[in-house]
Amino acid sequence: VADTPLDLIVVGSGLAGLAAGLRARELGLTVLVLEASSDPAGSSNSRMSGARYHAAGLHPEAGGDIIASKAEALTEGIGDPAVTRAWANACGRSYRWLRRQGIGFAVLRGVPVITPIRPNRRGEVWAGYGGDVAVRRLSSRLRLAGGGVRAASRATAIRRVASAGSWEVDVDRGGKRSRLRGANVALADGGFQSNLDMLREHAAVEHPEKLVQRGAGSGFGDGAAMALSAGGYLINPEALYATLIHRDGRRDVDLRHYPMLDALAAGSCVVDAAGARICDESVAGGIGIANRIARLPDPLGAWVIFDRERWETVGRRSQIVPPNPNLQLARATIVGANEVGELAAATGLDAANLAASLHGAAAEGSGIGPLRGDIKPPYFAVPLAVGLTFTMGGVAIAPDARVLTGDQTRIPGLYAIGATAGGLSGGPKPGYVGGLSIAVTLGMLAAEAMAQGREIVQ
Numbered sequence: 001v002a003d004t005p006l007d008l009i010v011v012g013s014g015l016a017g018l019a020a021g022l023r024a025r026e027l028g029l030t031v032l033v034l035e036a037s038s039d040p041a042g043s044s045n046s047r048m049s050g051a052r053y054h055a056a057g058l059h060p061e062a063g064g065d066i067i068a069s070k071a072e073a074l075t076e077g078i079g080d081p082a083v084t085r086a087w088a089n090a091c092g093r094s095y096r097w098l099r100r101q102g103i104g105f106a107v108l109r110g111v112p113v114i115t116p117i118r119p120n121r122r123g124e125v126w127a128g129y130g131g132d133v134a135v136r137r138l139s140s141r142l143r144l145a146g147g148g149v150r151a152a153s154r155a156t157a158i159r160r161v162a163s164a165g166s167w168e169v170d171v172d173r174g175g176k177r178s179r180l181r182g183a184n185v186a187l188a189d190g191g192f193q194s195n196l197d198m199l200r201e202h203a204a205v206e207h208p209e210k211l212v213q214r215g216a217g218s219g220f221g222d223g224a225a226m227a228l229s230a231g232g233y234l235i236n237p238e239a240l241y242a243t244l245i246h247r248d249g250r251r252d253v254d255l256r257h258y259p260m261l262d263a264l265a266a267g268s269c270v271v272d273a274a275g276a277r278i279c280d281e282s283v284a285g286g287i288g289i290a291n292r293i294a295r296l297p298d299p300l301g302a303w304v305i306f307d308r309e310r311w312e313t314v315g316r317r318s319q320i321v322p323p324n325p326n327l328q329l330a331r332a333t334i335v336g337a338n339e340v341g342e343l344a345a346a347t348g349l350d351a352a353n354l355a356a357s358l359h360g361a362a363a364e365g366s367g368i369g370p371l372r373g374d375i376k377p378p379y380f381a382v383p384l385a386v387g388l389t390f391t392m393g394g395v396a397i398a399p400d401a402r403v404l405t406g407d408q409t410r411i412p413g414l415y416a417i418g419a420t421a422g423g424l425s426g427g428p429k430p431g432y433v434g435g436l437s438i439a440v441t442l443g444m445l446a447a448e449a450m451a452q453g454r455e456i457v458q
């Protein structure tokens, strides 16, 4: 165990961990950020993101009341009201804080996007663009300010030493084990989307191996496991930030991040491996449909079926990297058929079920409403996969990002931030209120809570 305990040990060098580290350093705390990946810049969703800094889809400076009520509407009230309010109130401040770090933004469709803006090309196009640049910038500013960032260092366990009022953190450096001591620990490992056992146990996904990791694949749930071991609990862990991608995206990186097929699916007909509709597409929306498909017996058996009019409208105009023409340019499978029998033969779906689905019917007693307008021949069908980006639920926290026990007591010195934390997103659909704004804002709030009562250095 290192002799001098640090003020803060951060687990993970995505935007949440770096924001916590740098803000804590600004406030005079000693900081070390641990990063599991051997890449000095980390292997994070933050680097790969589309870099839209939105708060419940709004500009982060839209105002706390407006952001909080939009978040409440999106999650149908399932978010923790106090945490939602604290985040909503601080989103504008975290945006301005990022700008003070020299991170540039351009406002597109009313929402700031970190520059340089990712070009509207399909595939994994992120190196050198907004998220990647922001991570590198915060990391270098933290080092310049006297903080540490240590790559190839995976935190594996934490232990509270109550007598010393501090935490021990076990670290694995390529098989070499060591132990650090810190007054505070911030868990910022990005979620549990890459931990198949945790997805089965906490997110009710029977076949997580059939979901496609849409992001960095580095969220192994270590943070959640550590919080649980310290007496914390998970809130809304079943909520997946998952989008619909072309099934060829399993192997073809050109189809993995973008285009997303969410808007096309929400405006068309989505069927399972038997050809039966699974939900009210337009009500569920893309994330809702993806969450349903993730729980089907065969998450790799679903298709979206549409007609020419839908392909030319929602297929073309609804997104920055639209399916039309990007699927064709990527030579992705699109099945065309003049009648239902031909469509069934080409897709392997049941003809009778398909015929009913295309007229908007659903299984009796399913409660699924009619389609918004029939799908007219000629038909087109695209095989779907669920692109799992991150787990939206996570460790239950207080408004200052401190981890809570089941009886709502704040655990001293233990924080969960970014995609490790729960309480903001979720709900029946479930509702997505943000990624980056949660990461940076909770990181900032955690650092400020730790520094409370200490002399402010900067």
Ligand SMILES: Cc1cc2nc3c(=O)[nH]c(=O)nc-3n(C[C@H](O)[C@H](O)[C@H](O)COP(=O)(O)OP(=O)(O)OC[C@H]3O[C@@H](n4cnc5c(N)ncnc54)[C@H](O)[C@@H]3O)c2cc1C
Pocket: 011, 012, 013, 014, 015, 016, 017, 034, 035, 036, 037, 042, 043, 044, 045, 046, 047, 048, 049, 050, 051, 052, 053, 054, 153, 154, 155, 156, 188, 189, 190, 191, 214, 215, 216, 218, 219, 220, 222, 223, 257, 389, 390, 417, 418, 419, 420, 434, 435, 436, 437, 439
């Ligand atoms: C393709 C894509 C597009 C996106 N677009 C947007 C967007 O436009 N807007 C938006 O708001 N959100 C977007 N998101 C979501 C957003 O990127 C994430 O919600 C956010 O970056 C999470 O930040 P984080 O710091 O919590 O986690 P991450 O950025 O994932 O960082 C976690 C870090 O922790 C490290 N780590 C993991 N385990 C350990 C351990 N045990 N010890 C040490 N280190 C560990 C990982 O290697 C990783 O570097 C997108 C995501 C993807 C994949």
